[in-house]
Amino acid sequence: MPDSSPDTPFRPPPRGPLARRRRRLARRWLSAGLVAAAGGVAVASLAPPAPSxxxxxxxxxxxxxxxxxxxxxxxxxxxxxxxxxxxxxxxxxxxxxxxxxxxxxxxxxxxxxTTTGPLLAGQPAGTVAAAVEVDDPGLRESLAPGVRLDVLARTQDPVSGAATGAERIATGVVVLRVPTGREQSGLLGAAPDAGPGSVLVAVDPATAARLAAAAGRTVVTVRS
Incomplete structure (x- = not known):
């Protein structure tokens, strides 16, 4: 143990170049540590909270x-x-x-x-839902929401009533829903087994008007 008696002479710290260099390094390390600690506190206080x-x-x-x-x-x-x-x-x-x-x-x-979700969810503003008749039961059963259809209207001679061809009245319309028999009866006003079934498609109002005018004369084709 060091002699702590009053007779022990006091030894001042070394003052040579090496000692001064050591003291300067110690002060620098201490300053760097304080700066780093302050920076850590600042980052922690400014960081955004974890997302909920x-x-x-x-x-x-x-x-x-x-x-x-x-x-x-x-x-x-x-x-x-x-x-x-x-x-x-x-x-x-x-x-x-x-x-x-x-x-x-x-x-x-x-x-x-889901089939109970908003019918026109995700469609452009102004889009309306319209019913299109599908005569072929096999084709109707193969349809599902998202399928794109072209709709043609049969034309006929105004005098004789003879068929003269067909004109395209809607291109690439999206099927929104294929109603079940119960939905056909309540939503579309027809009994489940009465005539051709219908599907609901998303169209603009002008196309909806053309589809309504061509009711009973439409033919649909499926786009790839």
Whole structure:
């Protein structure tokens, strides 16, 4: 142990060039540490808060149009609040819902994907829904939301009534919904087994007027 008696002579710190260099280095390291600590505090105070996450329902597997959602078809996932679309489904509205369009595994489920969702969701402003008759039952059964159709109207001689050909009155219109028999009766005013079925398509008002004028004379073709 060092002798701490009063007789111990006081030794001043070394004052040579090496000692002064060491003191300067120590002061510099101390200053650098204080600056780094202050910078860390500033960054922490200015950093934005972590984005909030909200629960959503996503598909557990690829699902086709017409699928009836069950508990095994969906799971809860967390998504950043700013990335969640409008109209997300909740368990009460998801279970038993019928898909109006295909859904990929992991896709967030919204009301626009179901047959009970908004009919014109995502369509341009001013778009209206119009009914188009589809005579061929096989063709009608193959249609689904998202399919594009051309609509032709049969023409005839105004005097004899003989068929003279057809004119295209709508090009590339999008199928919105293929109503079931019950929907045909309530929405389109026809019994399920009365004449040709109809599908609902998205068109502009002028095209809707042409489709209405050609009712009973239309033929549809499917675009690739």
């Amino acid at each position: 996450r909200v629960p959503v329902l996503v598909a557990t597997r690829d699902l086709p149009t017409g699928a009836v959602l069950s508990a095994s078809d969906v799971r809860t996932a967390q998504r950043e609040g700013g990335t969640v679309p409008d109209g997300v489904l909740v368990p009460a509205t998801a279970h038993g819902a019928v898909l109006a369009a295909p859904v990929r595994r992991g896709e967030v489920l919204t009301d626009a994907r």
